Amino acid sequence: MADKQAKLELGGQTYEFPVLEGSTGPDVVDIRKLYGSTGAFTFDPGYKSTASCESALTYIDGQEGVLLHRGYPIGQLAEHSSFMETAYLLLNGELPSQQEYEDFNYTITRHTMLHDQLNTFYQGFRRDAHPMAIMCGVVGALSAFYHDSTDISDPEHRKISSHRLIAKMPTIAAMAYKYSVGQPFMQPKNDLSYTGNFLRMTFGVPAEEYEVIPAVEKAMDRIFILHADHEQNASTSTVRLAGSSGANPFACIAAGIACLWGPAHGGANEAALNMLREIGTPDRIPHYIERAKDKNDPFRLMGFGHRVYKNYDPRATVMQSTVREVFEALNVKDPVFETALQLEEIALNDPYFKEKKLFPNVDFYSGIILSAIGFPTTMFTALFALARTVGWVAQWNEMISDPAQVIGRPRQLYTGPVERDYVPLSER
Ligand code: CMC
Numbered sequence: 001m002a003d004k005q006a007k008l009e010l011g012g013q014t015y016e017f018p019v020l021e022g023s024t025g026p027d028v029v030d031i032r033k034l035y036g037s038t039g040a041f042t043f044d045p046g047y048k049s050t051a052s053c054e055s056a057l058t059y060i061d062g063q064e065g066v067l068l069h070r071g072y073p074i075g076q077l078a079e080h081s082s083f084m085e086t087a088y089l090l091l092n093g094e095l096p097s098q099q100e101y102e103d104f105n106y107t108i109t110r111h112t113m114l115h116d117q118l119n120t121f122y123q124g125f126r127r128d129a130h131p132m133a134i135m136c137g138v139v140g141a142l143s144a145f146y147h148d149s150t151d152i153s154d155p156e157h158r159k160i161s162s163h164r165l166i167a168k169m170p171t172i173a174a175m176a177y178k179y180s181v182g183q184p185f186m187q188p189k190n191d192l193s194y195t196g197n198f199l200r201m202t203f204g205v206p207a208e209e210y211e212v213i214p215a216v217e218k219a220m221d222r223i224f225i226l227h228a229d230h231e232q233n234a235s236t237s238t239v240r241l242a243g244s245s246g247a248n249p250f251a252c253i254a255a256g257i258a259c260l261w262g263p264a265h266g267g268a269n270e271a272a273l274n275m276l277r278e279i280g281t282p283d284r285i286p287h288y289i290e291r292a293k294d295k296n297d298p299f300r301l302m303g304f305g306h307r308v309y310k311n312y313d314p315r316a317t318v319m320q321s322t323v324r325e326v327f328e329a330l331n332v333k334d335p336v337f338e339t340a341l342q343l344e345e346i347a348l349n350d351p352y353f354k355e356k357k358l359f360p361n362v363d364f365y366s367g368i369i370l371s372a373i374g375f376p377t378t379m380f381t382a383l384f385a386l387a388r389t390v391g392w393v394a395q396w397n398e399m400i401s402d403p404a405q406v407i408g409r410p411r412q413l414y415t416g417p418v419e420r421d422y423v424p425l426s427e428r
Contacts (some may be wrong), residue, residue: 001133017412024059041411051277053240054402057090057394058231059103063200069229070094078318083224083387084108084194084360087166090229111167112188112197114361115145122179131176131260131382138172140254150248152400169386170194174201177379196220203374216373218274219322223369226362227314228352235260239392240399244408256392257385266384270377273336273367274305282342293352301347304363309403310357319365332372
């Protein structure tokens with residue numbers, strides 16, 4: 001019995017519900033027995049006040065701008081860790097020892113190749129297909145290739161599927177890019193790091209050696225860390241909901257990719273850079289700020305605002321400093337960065353944005369870095385999907401191994417017609 005109780009008065013009766021306490025963060029009123037005892041549902045479109053599961057992976061305090069993975073602040077991971085180490089941490093709960101780290105790297109590296117038949121699968125797509133369309137299709141298709149690891153009740157099978165997904169995602173994303181530009185696919189190279197290998201598969205060509213630029217490799221790896229997990233966001237909830245029916249893990253991740261694609265979620269980094277380029281020069285910023293504030297104009301400042309962060313997104317802070325590092329390493333001078341800095345400053349001092357607590361999010365600066373590295377905007381969300389696969393599989397594993405797990409099945413507030421008799425066509 002929980003110590004705290006919440007009381008609800010409904011129809012003249014009082015009901016009590018346990019209040020659960022997490023290790024930190026808001027208390028949670030446990031309403032699992034609400035319908036059974038009162039016959040009523042709760043109404044919470046968009047899940048603004050609903051905890052859909054118990055999780056020990058990631059903690060966000062949106063008011064304070066805090067993001068922790070297994071307790072470690074994102075700023076510390078971005079500075080000191082690597083994407084592979086963060087992946088291990090999210091999957092296993094603790095930072096790896098040297099041996100565990102080497103073994104994990106080895107395993108992931110040895111799973112990076114795709115089944116050869118998947119190469120021909122790409123030919124079915126139009127050359128101008130969006131990389132996210134290809135990712136949805138190819139990742140979903142993996143479920144037709146790896147039949148030896150799909151018993152989701154077997155932890156070893158789940159582990160193999162998780163490793164395959166994390167390992168193959170860079171190969172799949174790089175191939176989507178290569179296909180769009182008509183260049184031959186590059187096979188993975190095992191002496192490179194996870195991120196170095198991805199850069200080579202994307203930008204290398206078979207005709208010459210590809211040299212990984214350490215500063216770019218580091219920046220890219222950091223971007224992957226920053227996108228690795230973000231608790232129960234839309235795409236992660238989609239993966240959990242798909243997985244709650246016992247569906248194939250590759251199909252569940254394909255569902256997550258589909259959800260991530262939208263401009264309100266992963267597609268925002270592409271939209272943010274397009275917006276900054278459209279604004280063009282700092283003198284045009286006020287016009288766009290006015291449009292963002294106009295209730296009759298659907299325009300929003302992309303890369304601004306967040307469902308959870310009502311303070312500066314801690315990932316945006318790291319992104320902003322990474323822009324400078326990449327520009328310096330590649331000797332890039334893109335006026336879009338100056339526009340972004342000025343837009344941020346103007347928005348942060350504007351009463352509308354202050355009052356609504358709208359701050360730059362992770363996507364505000366990420367597009368500028370990715371563009372400087374050489375990625376076309378259409379690839380941005382695919383890179384997000386690559387990194388978020390780690391969070392998706394970690395959350396999926398956590399859900400499947402949770403004894404309280406049941407199929408997700410939200411209820412509704414029905415406002416349609418009540419029962420009525422069918423009228424034959426001749427009488428309508
Ligand atoms: N520009 C202008 N006004 C905004 C913006 C914005 N970017 N974001 C929110 N608002 C306003 C909104 O119009 C509303 O005003 P009012 O109260 O007068 O109706 C108020 O702020 C609250 O907005 P909301 O849409 O109810 O808030 P939400 O928590 O449901 O939405 C959001 C969060 C991320 C969808 C939204 O802020 C947005 O559309 N931002 C732009 C897209 C973007 O950058 N998305 C990336 C999110 S971070 C990456 C990720 O985690 O996937």
